[in-house]
Amino acid sequence: MAEVLVSIGEESYTTTISYDDLEILADEPIELGGQNKGLAPSQLLLSSVGACKAITMRMYANRKKWKVDKIDIKVSSEVQKSEQQQTTFIKCNIFIEGDLDEEQKRRIYAIGEKCPVHKMLINPIVIESNLIDTMQVKNNS
Structure with missing residues (x-):
């Protein structure tokens, strides 16, 4: 079974995706209210x-x-x-x-x-x- 942890705090809409000691960011583009820090x-x-x-x-x-x-x-x-x-x-x-x-x-x-x-x-x-x-x-x- 694959399992990742997805966490979002107060910053719209930057999201951290974690698996063991690896992390990537997901986000929305600026025109949608995000910070454009990830896909x-x-x-x-x-x-x-x-x-x-x-x-x-x-x-x-x-x-x-x-x-x-x-x-x-x-x-x-x-x-x-x-x-x-x-x-x-x-x-x-x-x-x-x-x-x-x-x-x-x-x-x-x-x-x-x-x-x-x-x-x-x-x-x-x-x-x-x-x-x-x-x-x-x-x-x-």
């Missing part, structure tokens, strides 16, 4: 998709000992709303540089489509939120 949450989601695909493809290329100089992935999203639902389309334009033939590039691409974040997002997701009484937690400590 917006939707940008972090797109970054997760791109990073996971790139890492998965790099792992595969390394395992095969294929000469891959660079993998760039431009990730964008578009939301289409209808009366019954909202559909989000995430588009990944993948650029692979290296000494590879077309079959090798297609294989690396196919492996990228199987990265864990891609799999997570194309399957049903259930988000469960619980409000925890901090006073009760402190009293039980």
